[in-house]
Amino acid sequence: METKKNTLLAGLLVGMGYVASSLAADGQIIFTGSMTSPTCVISVNNQGATATVNMPPVLASQLAHGGDTAGETPFRITLDSCTGPTVLSAYVYFEPAAGYTATAGMMNNKSGPGYAENIRIELLRDSYSLNLEEGVNWSTWYASAADLDINTVTNSASGDFVVRYYAANDSVTAGTVQTVVNYTIIYL
Numbered sequence: 312m313e314t315k316k317n318t319l320l321a322g323l324l325v326g327m328g329y330v331a332s333s334l335a336a337d338g339q340i341i342f343t344g345s346m347t348s349p350t351c352v353i354s355v356n357n358q359g360a361t362a363t364v365n366m367p368p369v370l371a372s373q374l375a376h377g378g379d380t381a382g383e384t385p386f387r388i389t390l391d392s393c394t395g396p397t398v399l400s401a402y403v404y405f406e407p408a409a410g411y412t413a414t415a416g417m418m419n420n421k422s423g424p425g426y427a428e429n430i431r432i433e434l435l436r437d438s439y440s441l442n443l444e445e446g447v448n449w450s451t452w453y454a455s456a457a458d459l460d461i462n463t464v465t466n467s468a469s470g471d472f473v474v475r476y477y478a479a480n481d482s483v484t485a486g487t488v489q490t491v492v493n494y495t496i497i498y499l
Contacts, residue, residue, distance in 0.1 A: 351390035351398070351467070353496060362386075364474055371485045374430065374478035383475045390459065390468040390496065400499040401459045401468045405434060405443050408491035416442035417477055418490040427486035433477040434492070436470065443492065 355362035369381040388403055412419045417431035417440070434441045436457035459468035476488065 350395055351393040351496070354389045354391065356386050357389075366474060366476065366488065369476060371427070371483050374476060374483040375481065377478050377480040379478040380433065380475050383473050385471060385473050388459070388470050388472065388494070391465075393466045393468075398461055398466055398468050398498065399463070401461065402497040402499065403457050403459060403470060404495045404497055405441055405492050406495075407443060408493045411491050413443040414479070416440060416444070418443060418492055421487075421489045425487050427488050428484040429479045429482045430488055431477040431479050432488070432490045433475050435473040435475070 353360040356364065364384060364386045366382050366384045373379065373381040390398065390401060407413045407418060411421070414431065417433045420427055420430045420432070422428075434443065441457060457470055457472070459470040461468050
């Protein structure tokens with residue numbers, strides 16, 4: 312019985328050798344290329360890549376009810392002097408900076424003595440609120456991103472945005488408003 316098992320095993324191994332040799336590669340293909348991305352000069356309101364957008368002072372009474380908005384302030388992000396491939400599609404992805412948070416898709420105000428309470432900062436593009444989230448979720452990044460208007464003649468891009476105060480509830484208090492958002496340019 313032991314001899315039959317050994318003979319069968321030896322036959323299977325030899326057979327597998329023939330199958331393996333018949334599946335040997337006949338050649339190979341080498342794929343080569345390079346990854347490039349545009350290099351652009353990024354500017355927010357002509358201040359450079361890091362900028363401050365000053366919102367107007369508003370009365371807390373203008374934000375008396377949850378959902379009230381005030382102080383709409385436009386700002387523009389531009390990509391100029393792009394080198395490398397032509398910019399065909401570019402998006403701006405926004406997310407809270409370290410130490411700041413978002414609730415309901417909007418930035419929370421800094422907390423502490425002297426800061427206004429129950430106020431959020433809302434970012435908009437074309438009258439649509441951008442849904443900011445904490446941490447990059449690449450499967451849904453587009454909810455907090457906005458496309459930029461591309462000029463293929465000058466190989467540049469720009470996007471107009473609006474930021475405004477948003478009452479989180481009926482209890483907005485007077486004080487300083489400050490929040491920080493990071494942004495990433497995504498080339499597709």
